[in-house]
Amino acid sequence: MAGQKPSGLDVYARPYIPQALKSVNHLAARSVYSELVRRVDFPEYVRSFAGWQFLPADASPPAPAGKAHVNRNLAKHLESKRYHSYFRDALVQEAQHLQYECEENALYKVTLFQAPSDPRPATFWLHVPGLREASLRVEIGDIVLLRQLHFGMRGEVLEAPFLTYHDDQPVVVSPYVNSQYHSVIWGIDRLRERLTLKVDGLLPTSMSFNASFTLQGARLGALSKAVADVEYLLTTNQGSCWMRSMLFPESGDGVMQKTLNKGTISWKPRDSQLNYEQIRAVDNVLSRAYGTIPYMISGPPGTGKTKTLVELALQLISATPEAHLLVCAPSDPAADTLTQRLRQHMAPKQLLRLNSPSRSFPEVPMSILPFCHVDEDMFSLPPFPQMMAYKIVVTSCRDAEILVRARLKNADLFSLEYGMQSSFHPERDIAPPALHWTGLLMDEAAQAIEPEACIPLTVIAPPQESTPLQQAPPIFVMAGDQNQLGPRTASKGTAIQTSLFERLLRRSIYSEHPLARSKQSGGVMRPLTQKLLPILRPPFANLIRNYRSHPAILATPSALFYNDTLEPEATTTDSLLTWQGWKGEKWPVFFAINSGLDEIEQDGGGWYNNAEACMACEYAQSFLKAGLLEPREVCIMSPFRAQVNLLRKIARQKEYKIAMRDVSIGPLEAFQGLESKLVIFCTTRTRDRFIEQDLARGLGVVHEPRRFNVAMTRAKEGLVVIGNPAVLEKDPCWLAFLMFCRRNGLWDYVGGSWSPPGNGPGRASRLEKQLLHAKEMADRHAHGLSNGVRALGLVDDDEHVLWQSGVDMETALREADAGADDDDEEVESASEASGKGG
Template identity: 60%
Template sequence: MSADSRAQKAPFDVYARPFIPNSLKAVNEVPYTAVPSLPVRWIDFPAYVSSFAGTSLLLADPPPPDLSGDSSKVQSKPSHSDTTSLDTGEPEGLQASGYHAYFQAAMIDEAAALQHECEDYALYKVPLEKAYRDPRPNMYQLKVPGLRELSLRIEIGDIVQLRQLIFDARGAIMHVPYIMRHDAVVWSIDRLREMLTLNVQGLLPRSMMFNVSFSVQAGRLGALYRSVMGIQKALQGGENSWTRTMLFPDEADGTLQRTLNKFQVDMELHDSLLNYEQIRAVDTVLQNDFGRVPFLISGPPGTGKTKTLVELALQIISKQQGAHLLLCAPSDPAADTLVQRLSKHLQPSQMLRLTAPSRSFPEVPDSVLSFCYVDSDMFSLPPLQQMMRYNIVVTTCRDAELMLRARLSNADLYDLERGMMSMLHPKELTPHPGLHWTGLLMDEAAQATEPEALIPLSVIAPPPGYEATEQLPPVFIMAGDNHQLGPRTASRTVAMQTSLFERFLERPLYRLHLLARSKQSGGVMRPLTQSMLPIIRPAFANLIRNYRSHPAILATPSSLFYNDTLEPEATNTTSLLPWQGWKGRKWPVLFACNTGSDEMEQDGGGWYNNAEAKMACQYAISFLQAGLAKAQEICIMSPFRAQVRVLRQFARHPAYNIPAVNIGPLEAFQGLESMLVILCTTRTRDRFIEQDVARGLGVMHEPRRFNVALTRAKEGLIVIGNPAVLGKDKHWATFLAFCHRNGLREDEVGKACNWPASNAPVSKLEKQLLYRNTSDTTGDQAAADGVRTLGLGRNEDEDIWHSGMAAEAVVQDEDEVDDGDTASS
């Protein structure tokens, strides 16, 4: 029965949980005795600390109680039975004095939402198989749908609750007054096969069918609780203004700039391909004259945020003696990327990829593994002497807590060194030692929740009173894009969904600055001029040059999200243009109409669209048969997991046979790119869009998800959907108008699509594309005339354009002719 026909009978929640027979649910209500299983090995933090700190040091500020329980030589991962008590209270808004209260309520909501999410993934009457190829005793394998897409949040060491089903002679479930609940422990994860390997103790083979329950692990949120509480203490202490300026930077914390920037940058680059804006960002941080505030690198898709951070890290450690940097990212893949980029310049003795024991070895790329520290069969912390020698430590925001629990923060190391000197020389004035960690560089910062970002920030935070010394405090650099997908959260709480990076960009210090991206007009990033001085020196850098996509793919996102400032610099983006399916102006963008019904999996399992799946596979095959792309260079994405499953089924079917094509949920492709992207919007009716929006699903009224979807493609973008439905979203209406007026559309066979009316403006890049199609001026002639081309030709409504370096050179020359001096206050 279709969703529409069922909806006509009675209103219902299309995302309701699947129906479970009462006989199965009753098993989970029976009284039980919990049977623990063998935990995985874990880092013994007390033993690690005692190996270098002894018993009389690091006592001034001990960490909060450890939520992981056992602190013996081999520790278990925190279990669900561990709890964290928090005072409840209504947040009155985010401010320094009520910082803990604000996030306290948000994290309580997040914990409840995570538990609700775990219940959604509960399995009933599923088989548990003996892991016969695993030599370890009591090992079993469990198939868990959703592991491949990281839908279910689970790690090595987590607890999975198993309730064994008992059947009578007729095969019916027996109701017993008392059962054993096996608290199995995850020992390994195979995401490709969606398989967990569990250690299950005391299992009697009366039946190998089970009810499976997942739960929130206390350690998952415990790190966030502790980071927020520690920051609140620093904010209230009054002795550490560094923490306040890093979290609530104001214009008074910046530096007043009275002179124009020097045109020449005296720097030997490790990466010779850096552009003007990237070099300026690196140089500004090295000069360290923007005030004691966070420095933000705003980088739209494909503009080289990570490239800039890598160069900055290498410059800092080469120019600053004794520099030790902490580099973080919200996810393991993003942290691995940092290591892979840096590994071209650093040896394993110089850089550590700090990885938690909860990560599976097969998930770590071979190129990264040599930079990890492995203790027997688990990832761990190197000894203190070795740890202190690394110039750079790369980890995830959450795994930075390993350093806090190991007492490797700046504050702890400072207390340790000062306490040791005081103990050895009691009659002498104890000097202030330098801080070990000199900076924190955070990549993909817009994807981290604020409490997550606080964990590495707590690692580098100086101890109370340190600012009374003449030594420089650590720098805090963030790179991200607040218009891409934000933090992945279970709740829809604003406090959790707003990243620290995004919150900073809304503060006057950044948002109201004359050089902010939002203050630019005409799509041109204006340089600093003499008339603007004096001005607060910008504590940010705007990257504008896109090295990923064809200009037609960038036109709509640049206009909607980046104030029309993106500059297409990618080369070799025309290899798909010979495809015969491009319409209208033959730009590599196509909107294909589909009004085939979207259907719902039984009992609210998710939305799918068979007609759309067929179209997507046919488009992929068309490119393959034309020899324009390889299967690995094509990706098909959908915002609905059910449609992803259907797409994979179609791809494996003999009629299509394209299993090598990358197919996955939209979120899985953030940060990635593909030669050809086929986007399946799936939703062709507007009846249940409100429910989609309420749960943050789909691509309707989800601007960040929309932006990610359109900016993954390098050389070709095909969108399949119903324009009559999508056009009700203002962002989609702009894209549809772009496709409609340029003929980049394909209607269904035998009928015309209902395209919505739109008065969306023509973007700067679209005008340039149009001019290239009509102008008789060649690119070489335009360049000779001093015209901005970028492979596009002259913009009709724009004066002579200068690149960043040329523009500043002109301003500098004018200033020297005018006065020979700089402005004064």
């Protein structure tokens, strides 16, 4: 293979499956169906509180996505008149890739085990590799096709045996008929990577099977229906205004600000730890002075996006007794986190965690089960009167479809109430009723594909009839970070890979605003001054204070992704500084060179690196032996599943003096939104030959800036990165990190050497300069004390005041063009912001 081009070798080729095993799946067979899991009977639910006479048409469930062909004349630009067609083709592509994903995960010659502890009849266990990392997308109620295998005396696969063997005993199978069992997933145990299957009518002549997973078209059908509903609202005369301003906001939808904001707030925060930016974000939404437009909360890692949304939700329902909020997130775990935060302030009769009936009970944290509604053995909808009484309903974006099918949208409830009142009192002029849903708050919005975000948006959309003048239209607030991992999709390079959050932030009303993060320079957030007025009132908030990580960990991501604006506010990030392995400036960041070759599993399971895995476990042991942390406070991650499996295997070995069973080891994607005291990141790839194939499949961390950002921002007090600089330097993000380590000696020279490309050492970020300045001041201070005399530059109280004055003067000069020399009344709470900045 020495002379072979990289493109000529597909290292991700599917593992070899004997043709005899494959052919079993294509034999003529009778279908044997199993009992389906219970579902919500939506027509019956609607009949429980209303007839169909007063509800708008189209109450049917969404149609499956089908096997439509992709229209090659794709709409290149998203606009309101082609909204559905733009996303329809992308969703068809997604369906095709999901089907391919199902085929890729098909299992051959696997054993089905009887479930001894399950009281339900005909239940079996199936081990599914990769289920823990959610590489296979399955839900309760999905169909798994099973083909029973029979073998001859020599182990050959028999297509239609008359004699087979069970427990080494001959079994006569005559007459024999091939069967395809349509088993149903009744339980999911991701930790043990095990599915519980209901397989009715199974003849146990053999417990060896081929298992094929199937695409459930209704999932994509719900997304397709949502974008179709949105297009209808965008193009109808009466319903277009609100939806258009939410999805295609323009400057005319905003409000011009002519005076500076007041420096006080009229509400009492529930969370006393809120900072200035978070308080301003909540206050802006409460005042609704920014116009009829989505309010965007841009929150880099560790800046408290969820904290801000929770405070906003509590203030909204407190300020307006008639308020009812829908709070969503793209994933169930993120929705669970929101519920965990809200339950501390709310009773179960006020807060509902709405789960899909297909969700498994073990996946739901025990602490939030009292806030869920369970009907016998499944999650369900509460009775209508109880449902309408909840002040906040938390659900995933996709599960908001439950509200759509139950006819609990604003438009449906409005039509029902208005139609019934008009029928009861035909002689009166009935005032339009108030809308039930007054707002939608969406957390982790950058991880939701736009059709997914459309589902809850259609729930709160006002009816086509004019909204009463005395009632404000529903608000829409999103919080997220478009610089971290975006939506998880099976297809690459399609329209659905860009979230609604990211697309909106690209619109000029946000991106070209003078106070946008992208418009800041020098790492200083520009304050609003009198000279900037009049100005469009900013429909966004930029969170800048990081409460997670040591400044050295933040330095590179802040410069690369957030215009150098992050402010480190964490107060307990120094506990690992006594580790003997830190180099150079002794900051808690360390790059270890690994020259061991990356290898690929023979069955196509993925890439692994033995040398790197051993290094990672040794570093973890070193920290544990020093007694600096507990195993549960250590995280080891890699972008490749095979390396994760190898790391888990090595970490569980008994020869380690300190057991590492509680060390968190997993793929990079599993740690987005999480944090750990110590992060050991394994880049794994040490050869650049297959990077193009990595990119094509969305794997690895080279030329993947968002993956890089996630990897660099999980650590709180210590970050160890293992990799080959000769490969990583080809990526601008990694090059910036390598230069940062090189400049400051945060490097392991034993494992190899590296010379940075170019002539210069690279430009230091604002946080890096602050760290160097603090180190210099500390050194001078220590030198002055050791000699018993006052050294030049000693940071005593007087000189600290002078130094701080110099910093303040530099800031003032930067803001001179914005009117920073005006009197204090002309600055928007500048003194308050400075005081909280620290």
